[in-house]
Amino acid sequence: MRDYVYQRPIVLGLLLSAATAALLLTGMLAGSTGLDDWHALAALLGLAPPEADSPMMAQIVWQIRMPRSIGAWLAGALLGLAGALAQAVFRNPLADPYLLGSASGASLGVCLALVALDGSLVHMHWLARLGLTGAAFVGAMLAVAMTAALASGMAQTLRLLLAGVVVAVVLGAATSLVLQMYPHLLQSMQGFMLGSTAFVGWDSCALMLAALLPGLALAMVLGRWLDGLALGEQTAASLGLPVRPMRWLLIITLALATGAAVAHTGLIAFVGLAAPHITRRMVRWGSRHGVLLASLMGGLLLVAADLLARVVIAPRELPVGVLTALIGGAYLLWLMRRHHHRGGVS
Amino acid sequence: MKPAGPIALQVTGLHVALSGTPVLHDVNVSIPRGRWISMVGPNGAGKSTLLSAMAGLLPVQGRIELEGEDLHAMPAAQRARQLAWMGQSEAVGDELSALDVALLGRLPHQSWLSGWDANDYAQAEQALRSMHAWQWRDRYVGTLSGGERQRVLLARALAVQAPVLLLDEPLANLDPPHQADCLQLVRALVAQGRTVVSVLHEITMALQADDMVVMAQGRIAHHGPCADAQTHRAVEQVFDQRLAIHALAGQWVALPSNM
Numbered sequence: 013m014r015d016y017v018y019q020r021p022i023v024l025g026l027l028l029s030a031a032t033a034a035l036l037l038t039g040m041l042a043g044s045t046g047l048d049d050w051h052a053l054a055a056l057l058g059l060a061p062p063e064a065d066s067p068m069m070a071q072i073v074w075q076i077r078m079p080r081s082i083g084a085w086l087a088g089a090l091l092g093l094a095g096a097l098a099q100a101v102f103r104n105p106l107a108d109p110y111l112l113g114s115a116s117g118a119s120l121g122v123c124l125a126l127v128a129l130d131g132s133l134v135h136m137h138w139l140a141r142l143g144l145t146g147a148a149f150v151g152a153m154l155a156v157a158m159t160a161a162l163a164s165g166m167a168q169t170l171r172l173l174l175a176g177v178v179v180a181v182v183l184g185a186a187t188s189l190v191l192q193m194y195p196h197l198l199q200s201m202q203g204f205m206l207g208s209t210a211f212v213g214w215d216s217c218a219l220m221l222a223a224l225l226p227g228l229a230l231a232m233v234l235g236r237w238l239d240g241l242a243l244g245e246q247t248a249a250s251l252g253l254p255v256r257p258m259r260w261l262l263i264i265t266l267a268l269a270t271g272a273a274v275a276h277t278g279l280i281a282f283v284g285l286a287a288p289h290i291t292r293r294m295v296r297w298g299s300r301h302g303v304l305l306a307s308l309m310g311g312l313l314l315v316a317a318d319l320l321a322r323v324v325i326a327p328r329e330l331p332v333g334v335l336t337a338l339i340g341g342a343y344l345l346w347l348m349r350r351h352h353h354r355g356g357v358s
Numbered sequence: 359m360k361p362a363g364p365i366a367l368q369v370t371g372l373h374v375a376l377s378g379t380p381v382l383h384d385v386n387v388s389i390p391r392g393r394w395i396s397m398v399g400p401n402g403a404g405k406s407t408l409l410s411a412m413a414g415l416l417p418v419q420g421r422i423e424l425e426g427e428d429l430h431a432m433p434a435a436q437r438a439r440q441l442a443w444m445g446q447s448e449a450v451g452d453e454l455s456a457l458d459v460a461l462l463g464r465l466p467h468q469s470w471l472s473g474w475d476a477n478d479y480a481q482a483e484q485a486l487r488s489m490h491a492w493q494w495r496d497r498y499v500g501t502l503s504g505g506e507r508q509r510v511l512l513a514r515a516l517a518v519q520a521p522v523l524l525l526d527e528p529l530a531n532l533d534p535p536h537q538a539d540c541l542q543l544v545r546a547l548v549a550q551g552r553t554v555v556s557v558l559h560e561i562t563m564a565l566q567a568d569d570m571v572v573m574a575q576g577r578i579a580h581h582g583p584c585a586d587a588q589t590h591r592a593v594e595q596v597f598d599q600r601l602a603i604h605a606l607a608g609q610w611v612a613l614p615s616n617m
Contacts (some may be wrong), residue, residue: 105453140461203407232468236462236465236468237465239451239458239462241456242454243514247443247444250413250442250445251462251518252435252436252439252464252465252466253465276403292453297453342477
């Protein structure tokens with residue numbers, strides 16, 4: 013008797029990749045007027061004769077829709093990776109990558125950068141946008157460093173969790189204070205707080221990819237050690253694992269992955285929590301393949317949510333963070349209910 | 359007690375403090391190779407702390423030697439291959455299958471990038487089978503009962519294939535038949551030349567070992583053969599004469615003294 017659907021991780025990996033490819037292709041068609049003609053896209057990809065309006069279509073697809081969809085996938089993949097790492101570090105299958113205060117740190121970073129630049133997100137020069145991204149990233153990293161300092165290191169899970177909550181509350185209050193002083197920034201900040209993939213360009217994609225690849229590689233190399241950590245720190249140490257340096261390395265990777273995603277797409281809730289969790293239910297878990305699959309799952313979830321956000325009330329758009337929060341919240345409630353009724357692990 | 363044969367673990371002048379509170383005071387003990395030693399004593403006597411210290415998991419003052427080598431100077435992987443430890447209330451890894459947990463016992467034998475090989479699977483399977491846990495190999499450990507989990511954790515410790523095993527409350531949550539199986543397995547391991555040190559609360563079970571270390575208030579009160587009358591008196595003394603050891607049907611049994 014098994015507790016999971018797929019014995020072979022590669023089957024799930026291929027299914028996730030195929031579903032992602034299909035959604036990315038659909039994402040190329042999804043515009044402000046709903047779904048475009050398949051023929052136009054086929055022409056663009058060289059699969060059909062070119063059409064009269066293809067140059068404009070090419071511009072829209074290559075410069076707006078494609079980086080946006082791929083950016084959504086990258087941000088989701090980063091959050092999925094960060095979630096899998098957070099759940100391993102905190103030894104809790106419901107741990108979230110934002111637990112270390114990175115989200116509130118990124119928010120404060122963006123808020124302060126907006127004060128310095130005195131700009132809005134919409135008409136911002138790319139250099140200023142890069143500065144904003146950098147501010148979010150630095151804010152996320154500083155928040156994690158503050159959490160670690162407050163917890164006197166990374167050794168104790170409970171202290172780390174409590175420190176993360178304290179840092180999140182304090183930095184959240186600081187952001188509110190800044191917004192009270194500069195109320196004209198409220199609208200720009202709202203775009204960030206609600207989470208959006210609308211402004212993701214190729215430069216953002218490159219930066220997110222640069223964070224994803226080494227993060228994934230490291231997590232996969234440390235995969236067996238992550239599983240060892242699941243048995244508790246003393247047991248892991250008795251098995252010869254360097255527990256303390258490993259925790260530092262994992263938390264730095266987790267902060268980098270979260271910071272890179274949040275800096276480009278704002279606060280997108282639940283993807284980091286749900287992606288590894290859904291993956292665990294589908295395949296025999298092992299961290300080496302688990303982090304990769306959780307990352308693929310995170311990418312798929314965010315591409316799907318982004319697509320839905322673009323078409324569900326077209327020509328208007330829902331902020332993707334609102335959509336993930338609504339769907340993710342419902343999913344979490346369902347999990348809790350199931351956990352309550354079964355009295356077992358979820 | 360001074361053992362005549364080769365020594366597996368030698369503890370000399372050991373002091374351990376937990377969160378600043380001294381727990382072990384000048385502990386000296388020799389664990390002979392190829393013997394089963396049970397550790398007993400009232401709650402808070404320092405048994406689990408001594409076992410963790412002997413596994414190299416705690417900062418200590420004093421010296422611990424494993425097969426004549428300084429335990430704390432030994433590379434972590436080498437120490438882990440020679441010495442398997444199973445803690446009391448050990449975390450289980452609820453999201454891992456029973457087979458994966460047993461396989462983690464093979465971590466000390468692995469390099470960074472290598473995967474499990476056929477030998478790792480064979481050892482994990484053998485360990486699970488010896489604990490009658492092979493039938494749940496594909497189940498998540500979080501869905502198993504307390505006793506079933508305990509058997510998976512024991513399998514994890516066995517899969518290390520270490521010459522020295524340190525087991526803290528290995529019989530916890532096990533039903534009587536599986537307790538008997540476990541003790542029989544320990545006997546078989548010792549017959550193969552392995553050394554087993556186990557903390558046990560069930561004194562009757564502990565009396566089935568070869569030797570007994572009796573602890574009280576962070577010190578070793580007595581160390582001697584389980585069949586020795588002096589050992590029995592030491593056990594009765596550390597439990598304030600609230601239990602008495604009797605011979606019953608060819609084995610030693612600890613009963614409450616007011617019975």
